[in-house]
Amino acid sequence: MAKQAAEDFLKKEGITTLPVDPFAIAESRDIVVEGKPDKTEGVSGMLLRHGNNFGIVYAAHISSAGFQRFSISHELGHYFLPGHVDQVIKDGVHVSRAGFVTNDPFELEADHFAAGLLMPEAPFRKEMDRHDPGLDAIETVADLCMTSRTATAIRYAELADAAVAVIMSTKGVIDYCFLSEAMKSLPKLDWLRKGTPLPSDTATARFAAQPARVLGGERVADAVDVRDWLGGMTRAEISEESVGLGQYGKVLTVLVSSKIGQDDEPDDDAEEDDLIERWTPRFRR
Structure with missing residues (x-):
C-alpha cells in the first residue's frame, strides 16, 4: 500500500519518467532539505517539524547519492503517508533508519514508499x-x-x-x-x-x-x-x-x-534424475 501511495502521488504530479528527483518533490512542498555530515551509527536521516513547517536532514557522511536519495524519499514517506507525522514525530524530531533494517512498521512503510517513489x-x-x-x-x-x-x-x-x-x-x-x-x-x-x-x-x-x-x-x-x-x-x-x-x-x-518457475509442464526426466540422486547412497571417504 505504501508503494502504491507513492506511485499514485507520482501520477497526480505528472511524473512518469526516471529518474525521480526527491529534492524537487521536497521543494514543491516547501520542505527544506539539508545534509548533516556528523556520523551517527545507523541513522539515515531525520524529519523535523516546527508548527506547520517541515525539514529533512539526511546523512551526508555516506557519499552514495543513491543512499542519500533513498533516505530523503524515506522521510517524504513519513510526510505523505497518512498518520505518520502524528505517530513518528516526537518533540518536533523523528530519527530514521532507512534501508529495510528494522521491523518497525512505520519505518518499513516509509522504506516501501521510498522504493515506489524512486522506482515506480x-x-x-x-x-x-x-x-x-x-x-x-x-x-x-x-x-x-x-x-x-x-x-x-x-x-x-x-x-x-x-x-x-x-x-x-x-x-x-x-x-x-x-x-x-x-x-x-x-x-x-x-x-x-x-x-x-x-x-x-x-x-x-x-x-x-x-x-x-x-x-x-x-x-x-x-x-x-x-x-x-x-x-x-x-x-x-x-x-x-x-x-x-x-x-x-x-x-x-x-x-x-530463467527456467525455475517458468515451466507449466513437469519435467519427468528431471524428476526421475532427482529421485535417483536422492536415493543413491553417498559414502564418506
Whole structure:
C-alpha cells in the first residue's frame, strides 16, 4: 500500500519518467532539505517539524547519492503517508533508519514508499526488461534511477518474472533475503534467515571471508545448483553473482535462473534424475 501511495502521488504530479528527483518533490512542498555530515551509527536521516513547517536532514557522511536519495524519499514517506507525522514525530524530531533494517512498521512503510517513489513499477519494468536478468541489469537500472544497488536489487527481485534471489550479508552472516515470485515457487525450499551463516560451500561464502576483496568492491561469479543455496528438492542450475560493497563491509549476492518457475509442464526426466540422486547412497571417504 505504501508503494502504491507513492506511485499514485507520482501520477497526480505528472511524473512518469526516471529518474525521480526527491529534492524537487521536497521543494514543491516547501520542505527544506539539508545534509548533516556528523556520523551517527545507523541513522539515515531525520524529519523535523516546527508548527506547520517541515525539514529533512539526511546523512551526508555516506557519499552514495543513491543512499542519500533513498533516505530523503524515506522521510517524504513519513510526510505523505497518512498518520505518520502524528505517530513518528516526537518533540518536533523523528530519527530514521532507512534501508529495510528494522521491523518497525512505520519505518518499513516509509522504506516501501521510498522504493515506489524512486522506482515506480511501469518505467522500472520497462527498463529492466531490456536486459538479461542478473547483477549487470540491476546496476544498469540503478544508474538510471540514481538509486543504490541494494535498493534496486530488492525492487528488481520484487518485479522480476525470472527466478531471482537477492541476499545481503555482513562478515559471512545473512542480513536479509528477498525472493521473486518465480523463485518462491520452488517446492520445500529453505528460507535464508537473518543471522544465519552463508551456505559454506559457495563462492559468496569464500569471497565474504576475504575482507580486503569486499572492501575493494571486487566481484565473483559461479554457476551452482539452487539447492546449494535454498535447499529443497529441485535440481536446477542458477547463476550466482556477488559484489563487495566497499566501506559498508557487506556483500550483495544475486541468484538468477530463467527456467525455475517458468515451466507449466513437469519435467519427468528431471524428476526421475532427482529421485535417483536422492536415493543413491553417498559414502564418506
